[in-house]
Amino acid sequence: MKSLRVASAMLFTGMTLASYGMAQQPLQQQQGNQPQKPAQKPAQKDKMQGMPGMQEHAGHPMNPRTVKPEFPRMGKAQEQAKGPLMSLASLQQAAAEGNPTLRQAEAELRAAKARQQQSGLYPNPTVGYTGDEIRGGSMGGGKQGFFISQPVVTAGKLAKNRKIFGEEVRLSEIEAEEQKIRVESAVRIAFYRVLAAQEMLEAKRDLARIAEDNTETERRLMNTGQADESEVLQAEVEARRMQVGARMQESALRQEWRALAAIVGKPEMPLQTVEGNLETELPQFNEEQVVETIAKESPAVRIASVTTSRAQAVLGRAKAEPVPDLQLRAGAVYSGEQLAGINRPTGWEELAEVGVTLPIWNRNQGNIAAARQDIDRAQKEEKRVELMLRNRAAFMLDQYASARIMADEYRDGILPRAGKAYALLVDKYGKMLASYPVVLNSQKTLYELQIEYIATLQNVWTTGIALQGYLLTDGLEAPARPSDVDRPLRETNVPMPERTMSPEVGSMRRP
Numbered sequence: 001m002k003s004l005r006v007a008s009a010m011l012f013t014g015m016t017l018a019s020y021g022m023a024q025q026p027l028q029q030q031q032g033n034q035p036q037k038p039a040q041k042p043a044q045k046d047k048m049q050g051m052p053g054m055q056e057h058a059g060h061p062m063n064p065r066t067v068k069p070e071f072p073r074m075g076k077a078q079e080q081a082k083g084p085l086m087s088l089a090s091l092q093q094a095a096a097e098g099n100p101t102l103r104q105a106e107a108e109l110r111a112a113k114a115r116q117q118q119s120g121l122y123p124n125p126t127v128g129y130t131g132d133e134i135r136g137g138s139m140g141g142g143k144q145g146f147f148i149s150q151p152v153v154t155a156g157k158l159a160k161n162r163k164i165f166g167e168e169v170r171l172s173e174i175e176a177e178e179q180k181i182r183v184e185s186a187v188r189i190a191f192y193r194v195l196a197a198q199e200m201l202e203a204k205r206d207l208a209r210i211a212e213d214n215t216e217t218e219r220r221l222m223n224t225g226q227a228d229e230s231e232v233l234q235a236e237v238e239a240r241r242m243q244v245g246a247r248m249q250e251s252a253l254r255q256e257w258r259a260l261a262a263i264v265g266k267p268e269m270p271l272q273t274v275e276g277n278l279e280t281e282l283p284q285f286n287e288e289q290v291v292e293t294i295a296k297e298s299p300a301v302r303i304a305s306v307t308t309s310r311a312q313a314v315l316g317r318a319k320a321e322p323v324p325d326l327q328l329r330a331g332a333v334y335s336g337e338q339l340a341g342i343n344r345p346t347g348w349e350e351l352a353e354v355g356v357t358l359p360i361w362n363r364n365q366g367n368i369a370a371a372r373q374d375i376d377r378a379q380k381e382e383k384r385v386e387l388m389l390r391n392r393a394a395f396m397l398d399q400y401a402s403a404r405i406m407a408d409e410y411r412d413g414i415l416p417r418a419g420k421a422y423a424l425l426v427d428k429y430g431k432m433l434a435s436y437p438v439v440l441n442s443q444k445t446l447y448e449l450q451i452e453y454i455a456t457l458q459n460v461w462t463t464g465i466a467l468q469g470y471l472l473t474d475g476l477e478a479p480a481r482p483s484d485v486d487r488p489l490r491e492t493n494v495p496m497p498e499r500t501m502s503p504e505v506g507s508m509r510r511p
Helices: 002-031 042-049 088-098 100-119 157-223 229-264 287-297 299-320 365-430 436-468 503-508
Strands: 126-132 143-152 326-338 345-356
Touching (some): 088 100, 088 157, 088 229, 100 157, 157 229, 157 436, 287 299, 299 365
Antiparallel strands (some): 126 143, 326 345
16 A cells, blocks of 8 residues: 555656646747746646636636735725714813713812812801899899800911812812823823724734635645645634634724723713824823923822922911910890889890910810921822832833834834735745745735734823823822822823734733
């Protein structure tokens, strides 16, 4: 049996070489003295004849059809959109109207102003009835009357109250400003994530089509005896893998849209194609300048500074507390006691009282000491917030710089070279110097690089927007109240691109 298989193989090889020689004779006669192209192996030519486009034409077995290269490009989803495109500006406007955290911040600001008003109001007077020996006894006496009392606030305590609550108004104003930046940044990040998912979906669909084309090619090769079943099965596995990747990307796009709709405040918005370009107007920074800007101008730093001012105002109020307020009381009583000798009642008598609390034992010394410690703590908090912002900005800047380097390299170096290699292979295929599976593999590599490029651009946008927005990125986190002095700096929530990166480019993921 073994000798029979060897003989069969030798017979098949001889027939192949013979057919190859017969096919070459007419070509050599037509070419004459023209320069000949490099000779190809017979097996390669036989396999190329079985490729799509390598079919016989006009009696010539080596005359392929024309194959034009198809390159990946951005914006296909926008060109094929059936409805109107959704712009970033319209989403920002919708978020300004629909995001509930903005209304919360406005309500807290109004509440702070109301508390400031209340803190400066003067105490109300007290009006009352007074009576003494009301029954009068056997002499027909007794006193009945009325009085009015009024506390008189001293040492400017009411003004100091207004100053404390005035600082809380400033805190609420900065918090409202911070929340606006937070929502705008969150909407921009979510928008570009949707845009990236949209572009990635088209690229993955193209990859699935390339894999299906390769599967069909392998089936034709198997029908002509130039490929075996294992090669067809491998091609089918790859095609299914790419189809699953495209379906998963469809799901990822829907989830990104739901996240965007939630931040806007309109979760019922149907999925729409967004309008934009990932490659234009990328965020650009001077590294030292952006860190200094975040560390010095961030709303978190300003909130910490105002917290220190508020602590100083509290200390001033605590020092004024020992100064006693005046307690004034005045009124009139009618006395029924009979005057001696004239047989008539005494009548109306006026009364007046003035009292103060003597600060002998309680001079508010405990609250004053605590207020001083609060000032010291607030000052240290200013420094802590600045250092924390520098730390977070450094990490985010590293993410941005790495993504920007990768994006520039993909755009200027990797993708142009991969595209040129693919175009050259298409040209060689047209000249019968390359097989169709090689061309498809080059095209597949080009589209995989395009997907990696899209994921890198998404990372550039998310980290860049975070840096532009002072690292304020969570558009659904509730604004802090002025009393939350421990929260001038909240968590930075910047989504990373892993959720939209495909399994086949897992090597690009960061740990």
